[in-house]
Amino acid sequence: MKKLIILIFVCVACVGSINAQTNWHLDNFATFNWQIATPLSTNYLKKTTVAGGNLEYRRFIKPTMSVGIGFSWNSFEQYIPPKVYDKPDGSRQLYTDFVHQVYTLPIYLNAHYYFKGGDKMKPYAGIGLGAQYSEQSAYYNIFVSEDDGWGFVARPEAGLLYRFSNYFGLHANVGFSYATNKNEALKIDELKHVYYNIGIFWNGD
């Protein structure tokens, strides 16, 4: 997965250097995306989720650079078939099936560099840094064990803007999210996932 992300970053950089012609000017824009995410971090969850979204606002401080703010949300969920869980000292066993769930809400400041992509397309790479709220839940029968908390989050990403007009266009990117959220009871030391955004952007001028 890391190789894929690196490859995408390289491709974005290459696309950016192909066509130096551009008269497309952006002052600021908002983007709203459907987000798909694949968890990487723990054995607690491995299933890709399509329940997610992303909202960002970016303002250009140079023709090739923007800063902004954004947040995302993902609701990861996976059914764990019945099995016996042993207490290490052998004094207790528990047999059950689970629905594991992790909800993440990163809120971050971001910075992006834009390559020369031509008149219609603007590739970019950047990073978001901030805090991530997360809830971790384990449902079994009618019961639930859950915890929540905050952690630091870093989100390097690369993507593309493709405009249909001066005000509107398509947006897509791929990124890697690393957060320090922990849950001792559920043996979660960190939360990592790869995310894929596809959506629209709106140029505010």
Added chain:
Amino acid sequence: MKLKTFLVILFLSVLFSCRKEPSTEDLKLDQVVATDRDLTANFSGYATYFISDTVSIVASASTDSILTGPMALQLVNAVKTNMNNKGYTFKPRAQGLPDLGLRLTVIKDITRTAVCGGWWDGWYGYYPPWYWGCYYCGGYYYPWCTTYTYTIGTSTLYMFDIKNQGTNHDLRALWGATMFGVFSTTNNQTNADLTTTAINQAFTQSTYLKK
């Protein structure tokens, strides 16, 4: 549409679509089975056991204290079958005290969270300590401590050490199974079958239980 309007609309849409609640209906198809043991117990040091043909009920009504009939027999026979398969021998009460006493209890219409086993000790239909033959009995003693939520449909199976009653006639629990969770149906036979499955699972996961 101005950018600020766009942002407000998006922000509101985000607020109402954040958290996805999972479907947990399938989780109710099987009961959760928890087993606890006394780590100092030597289970191969016991040979015989006894369990009543009736099942204790913990209910809000004091008159509703015991479950009899085919469903009670189905549950008790499941226990006997598993105990026999583990190498223990059933000893009728008329033949004297067994080495082990087993007690099966069903929680009928009470929900309670309790720390440590046996919060219902002394409950109406529960076997009093003299049931096991001691002359001047003490109480029940659980060497482990866990927090369980007992809901309607929960059943418990405890194994007590009759062979080594203390001088004060305390009966030490050697093993306990708590089978909990709500039933997904009100059909009694279906629920009895679910409990039977849970009893079998309790013995299956307790591999240390053997003569």
